[in-house]
Amino acid sequence: MQFLKSIYWQEFQQKYGRKVSRFGDQIIIYFPLKKGLSWGLVPAFEEKDQTKIKTIIQDAQENGAIFLKLEPTENFDWEKIKYKIVSSKNVHPQQTLVLDLTKSEDELLNSMKQKTRYNIRLASKKGIEIIKNPDQGVEIFYQQVKETEMRDKAKFHSLKYYQAMYAVLHNQYHRLDVYLAKFENNYLAGAIVYHDFENKISYYLHGASSDQQKNLMAPYLLQWQMIKDCREVKQKKYDFFGVKTASDDELLADEKHSWYGITKFKLGFAPEGKLINYPKARDLILKPFWYKIYTVYQKIR
Structure with a gap:
């Protein structure tokens, strides 16, 4: 998750129109509210120095x-911060799945679930x-x-967001790629991958698919091509x-969660992958009155 506080991610957020402040290797991304107020997101929070935290x-x-949302990468002693802090919902995934790319292509294929291998070969055979x-x-x-938004009743980012992302992270820094799966004249799936070259990690940031010709299994071949390119x-x-698994240490999709389908899809590529669980986010409340109004509004909107 270190890329979320990189200078590259900062410049993308600023290109999109958000104010960003930097303190060493930590950043605050500000989200504007009405009446000149805002809330701040501190991704990949790891700061231990109390003087820097005060800054x-x-x-x-x-x-x-009105509050700072702190997303820690490891357990943190919150009692050291002399403000009211409450548990809150993470902006970025709290649980993720990591595939070891040091294995050969054959090893990666053989470690996949049989149905995933079958769908990759089917998509390739059909001419995706x-x-x-x-x-x-x-x-x-x-x-x-x-x-995808209409089908899954989910909320994604705006076109402007993706355009700013591509302009900075691909055109300027060559750290991001957009992939599309095409059959004849129809685009059936797409994805965005970010490359953290310093830490040798690539991230499957965004994915989407069409309702057309789903029997061609385009997302499977798309995902496999991205893995090979990385x-x-x-x-x-x-x-x-x-991802969202049934438990923190079980490589099995949570059937009760809205991410069940996408988690099952990802686990098909990495049934022996490494599961990483991050601590729950915390809201550090700076303006209690406005924070209460904000949380009530979020519940009823």
């Missing part, structure tokens, strides 16, 4: 933040074409996003960036 809180106060970073790729991907650029790990 972060001071910056948040100066920017009208995988295209990387085509012209208007972001806009075509966004068409898949809108279909190996080609010498990445050592492939992070599926978000």
Whole structure:
């Protein structure tokens, strides 16, 4: 998750129009609210120095933040911070699945679930074409996003968000790729992968698919091509960036969770992958009155 506080991610967020403050290797991403207020997100929170934490809180106060959402990567002694802190929902995935890319392609294929291997070969045999970073790729991907939103009743980012992401992270820094799966003249699936070259990890950030010709299994071949390409650029790990399993140490999708389908899909590629569980996020409350109004509004919206 270290990429979420990198200078590259910071510049993308700023390109999108959000204010970002940096304190060493920690950042605060501000989300504007009405009446000049905001709330701040601190992704991959690892700061232990109390003086630096006070500086972060001071910056948040100066920017009208009603709370800071801290997303820790490891357990933290919250009692050391002299503000009211409550458990809250994570913005980024609290649980993820990581595939070891140091294995050979044959080893990766053989370790997959049989149904996943079958679907990859079926898509290839049927003539699915995988295209990387085509012209208007972001806009075509966004068409898949809108279909996925309607089908899954989920909320994705705006087209402007994906365009800012591509402009900075691909065009400027060459750390992000857009993939599309195509059959004849129809685009059937799309995905976005981010490459953390310093830590040798690639992240499957976003995925979407069309309702058309689902029997061709395009997302399976798309995912396999991305995994192979990440190996080609010498990445050592492939992070599926978000799963929900039945328990913290069980590689089995949670049937009761809305992520059941996507988790089952990802586990098909890495049934022996490494499961990582991050601590729950915490809201550090700076303006109790406004925080109460904000939380009530979030529940009824």
